[in-house]
Amino acid sequence: MTERKGYAGNGLVHVKNPHLDSMDEDVLYHLNLGTKTHNLPVMFGDVKFVCVGGSPNRMKAFAQFMHKELGLEGDGKDLKDICAGTDRYSMYKAGPVLSISHGMGVPSISIMLHELIKLLHHAKCCDVTIIRIGTSGGLGIDPGTVVITDIAVDSFFKARFEQVILDNIVVRSTELDKDLVEELLNCSKEIHYFPTLIGHTMCTYDFYEGQGRLDGALCSFSHEKKLEYLKRAYDAGVRNIEMESTVFAAICGLCGLKAAVVCVALLNRLEGDQIKAPHEVLVEYQQRPQHLISIFIKKRLGLYNQMELLDNAFFLNN
Numbered sequence: 001m002t003e004r005k006g007y008a009g010n011g012l013v014h015v016k017n018p019h020l021d022s023m024d025e026d027v028l029y030h031l032n033l034g035t036k037t038h039n040l041p042v043m044f045g046d047v048k049f050v051c052v053g054g055s056p057n058r059m060k061a062f063a064q065f066m067h068k069e070l071g072l073e074g075d076g077k078d079l080k081d082i083c084a085g086t087d088r089y090s091m092y093k094a095g096p097v098l099s100i101s102h103g104m105g106v107p108s109i110s111i112m113l114h115e116l117i118k119l120l121h122h123a124k125c126c127d128v129t130i131i132r133i134g135t136s137g138g139l140g141i142d143p144g145t146v147v148i149t150d151i152a153v154d155s156f157f158k159a160r161f162e163q164v165i166l167d168n169i170v171v172r173s174t175e176l177d178k179d180l181v182e183e184l185l186n187c188s189k190e191i192h193y194f195p196t197l198i199g200h201t202m203c204t205y206d207f208y209e210g211q212g213r214l215d216g217a218l219c220s221f222s223h224e225k226k227l228e229y230l231k232r233a234y235d236a237g238v239r240n241i242e243m244e245s246t247v248f249a250a251i252c253g254l255c256g257l258k259a260a261v262v263c264v265a266l267l268n269r270l271e272g273d274q275i276k277a278p279h280e281v282l283v284e285y286q287q288r289p290q291h292l293i294s295i296f297i298k299k300r301l302g303l304y305n306q307m308e309l310l311d312n313a314f315f316l317n318n
């Protein structure tokens with residue numbers, strides 16, 4: 001069974017679940033939010049950009065950075081974790097930007113997305129763009145390169161996500177918004193201190209054996225087999241590997257959200273498996289997708305001007 005996308009064209013977030021209408025309350029358990037306990041339209045009704053990434057600290061830093069970039073009141077240092085009542089996910093808001101952590105892997109991001117999308121629906125949010133800003137292993141590209149995903153593929157290099165529902169396998173499309181990919185590539189032209197490219201992103205269910213690493217607690221294949229697989233992935237158009245993009249593309253697409261995946265490569269997997277760059281280098285790499293997305297958001301809001309090119313030096317020195 002294959003499911004297709006459904007953009008209804010009214011800009012609203014679609015939940016495709018008839019049961020929700022008959023519930024008098026919706027408890028978003030893992031976010032510690034709910035329709036009876038919180039006024040979701042007041043708290044979130046103005047959200048236009050949702051950025052997600054694995055790490056709570058990264059998503060807090062991104063919200064603080066956007067707070068500053070959007071010229072919002074205060075220094076943003078005291079932004080509160082909206083999900084503070086739970087330690088499953090962290091959520092911060094800076095004006096129209098919502099920044100949420102999703103943990104590692106498909107099940108973790110999937111749970112977060114179900115509750116986030118219901119939140120956006122209950123809050124009556126309109127015209128929301130959602131972007132995953134993550135880290136990844138590069139394939140034949142220099143560490144520090146930022147990859148904008150055109151197609152999220154599975155371990156067989158296929159643009160699909162298989163969801164087990166009851167005892168059926170439902171195949172979902174992992175297509176991403178093509179115009180958004182181009183818009184993001186255009187934004188990247190404003191940044192000159194790191195390369196950005198468009199490529200396929202392979203999503204796996206594991207960091208070690210699932211990504212062809214030789215350095216896990218288990219490994220049953222040779223160095224040659226690993227390289228043969230990764231080179232086939234490269235030839236199929238894969239430029240980076242991470243662990244959430246297919247389910248992210250599938251769920252967001254079905255719910256009418258324009259979605260993009262922008263990940264920095266921490267290493268070139270054709271050259272090794274261990275992530276050995278110093279901490280400061282890894283921190284700076286993680287800021288690269290954030291920098292690109294800040295330009296995108298400011299351009300969308302009409303707040304970007306060429307003078308900001310000078311500000312880009314900030315990222316070189318911090």
Ligand SMILES: O=P(O)(O)O[C@H]1O[C@H](CO)[C@@H](O)[C@H]1O
Nearest residue numbers: 053054104105134135242243
């Ligand atoms: O840096 P994040 O966003 O967590 O993304 C990548 O990093 C984690 C593995 O280290 C996986 O979640 C993978 O997708």
Ligand SMILES: O=c1cc[nH]c(=O)[nH]1
Nearest residue numbers: 135136137241242243
């Ligand atoms: O190699 C890598 C690096 C970051 N995240 C991944 O999933 N793989």
